[in-house]
Amino acid sequence: MTLPIEIDVWQGSIADLEVDAIIIPATESLFMTGPISSAVKRRAGDAVERDAVAQGPVPTGSVVVTGGGALAAPWIIHAVVVGHDLRPNADRLDAAIGAAFEAAAAMTLTRLATTPLGTERGVFPPAEAAAALVRMVRGRAEILAQMHSLVVAVGNPAEAHAYRVAVEEVRSTA
Numbered sequence: 001m002t003l004p005i006e007i008d009v010w011q012g013s014i015a016d017l018e019v020d021a022i023i024i025p026a027t028e029s030l031f032m033t034g035p036i037s038s039a040v041k042r043r044a045g046d047a048v049e050r051d052a053v054a055q056g057p058v059p060t061g062s063v064v065v066t067g068g069g070a071l072a073a074p075w076i077i078h079a080v081v082v083g084h085d086l087r088p089n090a091d092r093l094d095a096a097i098g099a100a101f102e103a104a105a106a107m108t109l110t111r112l113a114t115t116p117l118g119t120e121r122g123v124f125p126p127a128e129a130a131a132a133l134v135r136m137v138r139g140r141a142e143i144l145a146q147m148h149s150l151v152v153a154v155g156n157p158a159e160a161h162a163y164r165v166a167v168e169e170v171r172s173t174a
Contacts, residue, residue, distance in 0.1 A: 003134070003170055004141035006149045009163045014153035015043040018072040020109035021065075022153075023100045025120050026078035030056035030064060036115050036155075040076065044069030052078050061095030063103050073113070077103050081118045090132065093118045097136040105143040113151040116159055126154075126162035134166045 014022050014036065024036050030052040032041040041049050051066040058064060060083040068074045079096040083089075097117060104112055118124035118132065133152070137144060154160045 003137055003167070004144045005137065005147045007134075007137065007152065007163075007167050008149065009152045009154060009160050009167065011154050011157070011160050013039060013043075014113050014115050015040050015071055017113045017151060017153060019111040019113045019149075019151065020073065021075035021077050021104055021107070021112055022068070022071070022073045023063075023077045023079055023104075023112060023114035023117070025082065025115065025117055026052065026064065026080045028057045028060060028080055028083060029053065030058065030078060030080075034120055036120075037078070040071070044071045044076065048076060052076075060089070061092040061099065063096060063099040065103050065107070075107065075109070079117055082120045082123045086121055086123055088118070088123050088128075090128075093124065093129070093132050094136055097133060098140060101136065101140045101143055105146065108146060110146060110148045111151075112147060112149070113153050115153050115155075116163070119159070126159045127166070130159075130163040130166035133163070134170055138170065 032049040048069040081096040118129045
């Protein structure tokens with residue numbers, strides 16, 4: 001089975017991308033204090049965090065959607081993968097990725113960008129997070145059918161390599 005959407009890996013800040021929505025990691029409390037969410041908040045504005053926090057707290061494996069503030073992307077999907085316990089849990093990772101895709105589909109979005117989810121504080125290694133993302137893209141083909149593209153915005157060459165390998169493995173077996 002091939003991937004239902006095009007996946008591109010791009011090294012840079014997700015806050016720079018002009019897409020319909022960005023998917024970023026979030027904590028259960030939804031305060032934007034992690035490195036990625038802080039960088040997004042600086043670009044989007046404080047109102048985004050206030051909107052997110054007002055919808056929480058939420059359990060791991062879930063998402064909250066806010067406006068994009070001053071970003072080019074009009075929406076932010078805050079995905080809660082890693083709990084306060086900082087323990088890797090593949091079910092929570094899959095649930096959060098799936099919930100993010102479902103939220104995007106419900107909003108009829110066609111161009112998404114995500115950062116590596118689950119890698120916050122080293123909970124999941126990039127290769128495991130990349131494999132989970134690709135697995136969920138394949139497993140959610142029916143809800144992703146309306147979408148055109150997914151950009152994975154990575155922060156370093158090691159993450160870029162892990163995501164490119166995961167995507168190529170699927171392409172080569174199709």
